[in-house]
Amino acid sequence: MTTTLEPAPAASVGYLGPAGTFTHRTVLADPALAALRHVPCADPDELMARLSDGSVTYGVLAWENSVAGLVGPTADLLAGLGTGKAVDPSERSQVRLHRDVVIPVRFQLVGRPGARPEALRTVRSHPHALDQCRAWLAEHAPRSSLVPAPSTTAALEFALGDPTGRTAAVTPKAGLAAPRLSVLADDIGETATAETRFVVLGRDEPARTGRERTVIACFQQRDRPGSLMTVLEPFARAGIDLLRIESRPTRDGLGRSYFLIEWRGHPDDPPPRAVLRELAERAVRVRVLGTFDEPNPSRPTPSRPRKAG
């Protein structure tokens, strides 16, 4: 008698769906991610929930765009905001940054065949996509309201569902062919060289490489004069190279914010460890969001998606 062994459950990667989004392209463009089982998620909250309960092994979300800047909701989710749960900044985030993948982002306008952009009333897409096409839309579709959709591909549903044909969607260039829709205009982004940096998220601790950059979220009890200095000064004294600082609202009152800080190094190395300890002594609550690798010139950055859907 032969016994059939159950295959081990395959590792999976969740992404902002449906199929065809830039996030999906990123999964397809990265050989290690492309080989996993792909799980489309309706929004970043679903992705984080699935990562937390283990129903996906990894997740991919947009982190920053060369035109529209930081994708705030991704940082906020990792910082523990917007989850409906109390923030526990004293810990490492359970779901962590693992590495980044950069892909080019170019856009097209999709709508009913023959629709003229100047006659459109509504253009729908992911807010970051709308941001990057604002100038073109203002000039060529001046009568349309720009209305957010959960993702670029999800926006297609709204174009399909408008019987007047006056709704169009901004989607990835050369993206999925949608039935009954056609490309009304191509390359409508602000620059032809725009790129988005996506992050791969996971629950395990990535292996040390010695080339890490760390991202932390710093929360202070009160906003008072010199509060940014309180956070930055220990880094300066320890000679740690700061790469980026952003301030994000904590969502619990006007003027209340947390600092998102990216620096060169790993939180387990002695100098950063001492800095994090000192920040705790200064009543700065720090949540480590994880580490990326320094961009490695010998690792080819995928520059083009293998397929669109």
Ligand SMILES: O=C(O)C(=O)C[C@]1(C(=O)O)C=C[C@@H](O)C=C1
């Ligand atoms: O809607 C999509 O296609 C996405 O993958 C999301 C997203 C984003 O979150 O910024 C990704 C890259 C583009 O810059 C625009 C939208």
